[in-house]
Amino acid sequence: MKRPVQPKFFNYMSTILETVDLKMTYRVGKVDVHALRGVTLNVARGEYIAIMGPSGCGKSTLLHIAGGMLTPTSGRLIIDGEDVTAMSDAQRTELRRRKIGFVFQRFNLFPTLSAEGNLKLAERIYARAKNGGNPEGRRRILKLLKLEDKLHHKPLELSGGEQQRVAIARAVVNRPALVLADEPTGNLDSENSKVVLDMLRGLNNEFGQTIVMITHNPEAAARADRVVEMRDGLILSAGVPHTDS
Ligand SMILES: Nc1ncnc2c1ncn2[C@@H]1O[C@H](COP(=O)(O)OP(=O)(O)O)[C@@H](O)[C@H]1O
């Protein structure tokens, strides 16, 4: 997708996601696995970043911690100004519900619900759906994701690329402050990958949605504003924002 090259400045005073010296050690039997060994990362509001690195370097662990799904062994996590590390489980669940959207490699849609049904469910979970949710908001997102004519299809009646677009629509329908995507194109062929990447780029451009995406695909990473490189539980390079994606 071509878009005018315009400088995009991020205000790092307006940080949506901040991690400070995050460490995560998994205990497997009697063996400690040091998945994160001190990760400090800032993501500015409106930024679209890609995280790259070899398998096993801790990318998913970092994303799951950032999403409040996993508690780190030590370190701090601040989302939208709120210190998640200090929260109770209930508070963390609430924060996740209000502020975070997830996109997974395996789509994770409800198989018995249509595309629209999956979105409505997400709205209901968010508790905004008292009057059928926000039909206008749903319509805009589905249009951007080119799914208007697939509203009533169930996941099995959709291609992989379409399923992932529904999953992305679901992740953003409540306009979360932060969208976390773990290898969203990992199960897609190159053509569908391209479509999904265009959509993510479009969501970021049009709604200013902050996106943190893990990817193995250099083309996918090149579409982001910044590429963060991880190795062996650490950040090797936090990248430099670029504007020509
Ligand atoms: N639930 C778990 N229990 C034990 N070890 C885990 C668990 N999840 C991940 N690991 C280990 O932590 C390391 C980092 O894993 P992960 O965060 O999934 O890396 P990546 O997403 O970069 O492939 C790997 O050595 C992996 O085997």
Ligand SMILES: [Mg+2]
């Ligand atoms: Mg992973």
